[in-house]
Amino acid sequence: MDELDFDIIKRLQTDGRTSYTDISEELGVTVGTVRNRVQRLIENQILKIVGVVNPFKTGSPSVTIFGMKVRHQKLDHVIKKLVAIPEVRFVAAATGVYDLYVEVITSSNEELYRVMKNGISAIDGIESIESSLILEIFKQSYDWDVGSQSSQ
Amino acid sequence: MDELDFDIIKRLQTDGRTSYTDISEELGVTVGTVRNRVQRLIENQILKIVGVVNPFKTGSPSVTIFGMKVRHQKLDHVIKKLVAIPEVRFVAAATGVYDLYVEVITSSNEELYRVMKNGISAIDGIESIESSLILEIFKQSYDWDVGSQSSQ
DNA sequence: ATTGATATTGAAAAATTTATAATTTATTAT
DNA sequence: ATAATAAATTATAAATTTTTCAATATCAAT
Numbered sequence: 001m002d003e004l005d006f007d008i009i010k011r012l013q014t015d016g017r018t019s020y021t022d023i024s025e026e027l028g029v030t031v032g033t034v035r036n037r038v039q040r041l042i043e044n045q046i047l048k049i050v051g052v053v054n055p056f057k058t059g060s061p062s063v064t065i066f067g068m069k070v071r072h073q074k075l076d077h078v079i080k081k082l083v084a085i086p087e088v089r090f091v092a093a094a095t096g097v098y099d100l101y102v103e104v105i106t107s108s109n110e111e112l113y114r115v116m117k118n119g120i121s122a123i124d125g126i127e128s129i130e131s132s133l134i135l136e137i138f139k140q141s142y143d144w145d146v147g148s149q150s151s152q
Numbered sequence: 153m154d155e156l157d158f159d160i161i162k163r164l165q166t167d168g169r170t171s172y173t174d175i176s177e178e179l180g181v182t183v184g185t186v187r188n189r190v191q192r193l194i195e196n197q198i199l200k201i202v203g204v205v206n207p208f209k210t211g212s213p214s215v216t217i218f219g220m221k222v223r224h225q226k227l228d229h230v231i232k233k234l235v236a237i238p239e240v241r242f243v244a245a246a247t248g249v250y251d252l253y254v255e256v257i258t259s260s261n262e263e264l265y266r267v268m269k270n271g272i273s274a275i276d277g278i279e280s281i282e283s284s285l286i287l288e289i290f291k292q293s294y295d296w297d298v299g300s301q302s303s304q
Numbered sequence: 305a306t307t308g309a310t311a312t313t314g315a316a317a318a319a320t321t322t323a324t325a326a327t328t329t330a331t332t333a334t
Numbered sequence: 335a336t337a338a339t340a341a342a343t344t345a346t347a348a349a350t351t352t353t354t355c356a357a358t359a360t361c362a363a364t
């Protein structure tokens with residue numbers, strides 16, 4: 001990871017379909033180099049180019065954020081199980097009131113209930129779950145500051 | 153929004169750089185149609201094609217999730233102010249313990265402190281803030297089920 | 305300095321995107 | 335129902351981008 005990687009990422013953060021040609025001209029390297037770099041970043045799972053939708057604009061989905069307290073000996077196990085559930089789209093460890101934050105998106109409340117009952121509740125090691133149904137998303141941006149070589 | 157829109161979105165959710173040609177062949181429509189649809193979806197802010205990075209793989213950032221309780225009369229105002237802060241990348245209204253969930257990404261703890269002190273704390277109407285520093289992200293997927301015409 | 309490994313470049317071929325006009329499909333008013 | 339209008343889709347060609355690959359350059363270790 002060097003300055004060029006960061007610069008390429010910055011460009012793709014604002015538009016994931018920016019042509020490698022454009023990026024190469026802007027950054028003063030060859031298209032091939034941009035291509036190689038992007039490929040490597042994607043292979044190493046540092047970068048992912050995806051179409052993102054606001055779930056509330058494509059239907060009436062159930063978006064839920066869970067705050068979980070977990071037995072620390074079981075943390076790895078709980079994470080592994082959660083990650084394996086398709087409807088679980090975000091899992092992160094945190095400090096503070098909850099050990100884990102988990103986001104689930106289903107296309108209905110019935111399906112949410114199914115995931116909670118058969119998927120999440122069945123996991124051994126979860127001590128408590130606080131759940132919040134998301135009503136509306138006001139901001140969802142992906143161009144956060146990836147920093148730079150010099151700032152590390 | 154019809155079945156074709158959903159199918160195009162589904163394809164882009166897994167790879168944002170899938171060629172329109174590929175999509176068109178797969179869905180049995182012309183490239184032009186795919187192009188028009190994607191353009192319209194992006195214009196209407198239903199779809200966004202972006203490069204997403206795992207912030208923890210591009211440095212040592214501060215990722216924080218805030219749970220906020222807000223005076224309901226001030227909710228619009230608080231949301232407006234939060235959305236305007238560049239480091240705030242996610243704002244959503246919720247049921248449950250918190251009225252708002254907010255995610256902030258900064259490239260350091262110092263910057264996080266600055267955003268909290270000058271940006272967030274300065275907003276009138278926030279009654280309480282619970283903050284959790286995210287330590288690691290285990291899953292971050294974007295291919296949630298956008299449903300279909302028939303399922304709506 | 306030399307070797308080996310890795311990354312970048314340049315150039316041509318293949319493929320995709322873009323633009324545009326014609327056609328089809330859908331919508332609205334009569 | 336029918337005609338008129340609008341909107342979306344198609345087909346085609348030109349412009350651009352992506353891909354491939356051999357040659358060159360860069361870097362790290364000996």
